[in-house]
Amino acid sequence: MKETVFPGMASAPATSFGLTxxxxxxxxxxxxxxxxxxxxxxxxxxxxxxxxxxxxxxxxxxxxxxxxxxxxxxxxxxxxxxxxxxxxxxxxxxxxxxxxxxxxxxxxxxxxxxxxxxxxxxxxxxxxxxxxxIALALTEPHGGSDAAALALKAVRDGDTYVLDGEKTSISMADQADLAVVFARTGTAAERAHGISAFLVDLASPGISRTRFSDLGQHAVGRGSIFFDQVRVPAQNRLGAEGSGFVQVMQGFDFSRALIGLQCLAVARVSLAETWAYVKGRKSFGRPLADNQGVTFPLAEAETMVEAARLLCFHTLAAKDAGAPHTREAAMCKWWAPKLAFEVVQTCLLLHGHAGWSTELPFEQRLRDVLGLQIGDGTAQIMKLIIAREALKAVSA
Missing domain, CATH: 1.10.540.10 (Acyl-CoA dehydrogenase/oxidase, N-terminal domain)
Structure with missing residues (x-):
């Protein structure tokens, strides 16, 4: 029996990557x-x-x-x-x-x-x-892409640390009950070497939260977390003092490949639905799929999505093999969200006025995937990482 994602719309094709x-x-x-x-x-x-x-x-x-x-x-x-x-x-x-x-x-x-x-x-x-x-509390109002420029302070006081400051643009800020919070335990001049990580109970006294009104990702939500003399047990520090920045940077190589797959999944489902639509929809007595002006953009999208998807799985396979994959992870992060947005937009347009309606999922998908062209590292930062890795290879 054919499974469907939305009534009358075909599901995405089965996953294939030489799976066990x-x-x-x-x-x-x-x-x-x-x-x-x-x-x-x-x-x-x-x-x-x-x-x-x-x-x-x-x-x-x-x-x-x-x-x-x-x-x-x-x-x-x-x-x-x-x-x-x-x-x-x-x-x-x-x-x-x-x-x-x-x-x-x-x-x-x-x-x-x-x-x-x-x-x-x-x-x-x-x-x-x-x-x-658990939320990831890294970004601050004046330190988006410059993740090492943190102002939130964590001051040691006996067997606790006292946290003061603000984290902003935090996904699921108002839904999470815990957060991995990155705070400055050293001086500003120490940059990344003065940052530590803490596991914080978000029900702790002194914590307040807000939620933003965003274009998309409403079910996730994004907001600020404020810390006013919040006491965190010293045993809740994650790793050695001053090692927090390295910890989160190591984790991003994994999450960037996952984000790529998350966005591409939306593109794949949208493509599957659109192929079914153009095959069944008739204009001037013929299926829309008879027109190369309709099928060629979809064929191009299929090619690009498949290539980006394989890159994401290649990156995860490299992680499993213990091989370097920072460059590939950055490629996943800048390309997949942008590509997914473009593909969903194409699918929306090929559905005509119906695609423009909120009755179909395309408008929400557009709004949802767009946010990841910003969050967790912009395209510009990802390209800087790729360039840095390429130049390392040249100098080696």
């Missing part, structure tokens, strides 16, 4: 959940501006959060390619719900590697089960 039997099984389980549970509520979750706890619990029960973590933390010890397969399938049903897996993987990895053993053992099973949600 286990990976293919995960892809099928996740895709079924995405199409039967996530896709029908895509617009409703946007209207409610939240991803319900109960839905996160369902994902946790199916083992769809943090699959790459070991069984001791509640995961299954899968590789990073499998994590990408799962995130891609989730995002086919709802781009925004993909953030649950994305944040769980990015923030969870920092906690797993750098938190005290007893803290990691308490926190990670809750994240992987869907009970807890």
């Amino acid at each position: 039997a286990d990976q293919a099984s995960f892809a099928e389980t996740t895709r079924r959940f995405a199409q039967e549970v996530l896709a029908p509520g895509y617009k409703a979750r946007e209207a409610a501006a939240t991803i319900p706890l109960e839905l996160r619990r369902q994902m946790g029960e199916l083992g769809l959060i943090g699959v790459e973590f070991p069984p001791a933390f509640g995961g299954i010890g899968a590789d990073h390619v499998t994590a990408g397969v799962v995130l891609e399938a989730i995002s086919e049903g709802d781009f925004n719900v993909g953030y649950i897996q994305l944040l769980g993987s990015l923030c969870g990895a920092i906690v797993a590697r750098h938190a005290a053993g007893d803290i990691a053992a308490q926190v990670l099973p809750r994240v992987i089960s869907g009970e807890s949600l």
Whole structure:
């Protein structure tokens, strides 16, 4: 039986990347959940501006959060390619719900590697089960792309640190119950070497939060977190003092490939729906698909999406192999969100007036993927990283 994402619209083609039997099984389980549970509520979750706890619990029960973590933390010890397969399938049903897996993987990895053993053992099973949600609190009002220019201070006071300052543009700021917070423990002159990371309970006294009114990603939400003399136990510091910046930069290579797959999933679903539409829709007595002016743009989009998708999986495979992949991760991050936006726009236009309607998903998808041309590293920063890596190779 043909599965559908939206009534009358074809689903995305099955995942293919030389998957193992286990990976293919995960892809099928996740895709079924995405199409039967996530896709029908895509617009409703946007209207409610939240991803319900109960839905996160369902994902946790199916083992769809943090699959790459070991069984001791509640995961299954899968590789990073499998994590990408799962995130891609989730995002086919709802781009925004993909953030649950994305944040769980990015923030969870920092906690797993750098938190005290007893803290990691308490926190990670809750994240992987869907009970807890960890936000990444890095960006500040005057330090967007310059992530090392942090002003939020963490001052040691006995067995606690006192945090003062603001984090802004934080995804899921008002929904998360925990945050990995990066703060300055050294001097401003030390730049990246003076930054430390802390696991902070967002119910702590002195914390307040706001939510922004954004163009898209309403179910995720973005906002500021304010810290006013917030006391954090010293044992909640993640790793050595001054090592926080290195921790988050290492994690971004993984998350950038995941973001690429998250955005491309939306493009793939939109393409599948549009091929079905142009095959069935008639104009001047003939299917729209008889016109090369219709099919050629879709053929070009199929080619570009497939190439970008393979790049994302190549990056994850490199991570699994322990090979350098910073350059490839940056390529994923600048290209995939831009490409996804362009593809969804093409699909919207080929649906004519119907595509312009809010009854179809294209307008929401456009708004949702656009934000990731900004968040988690702009295209300009990604190109700087690629250029830096290329010049290293030349000098070597």
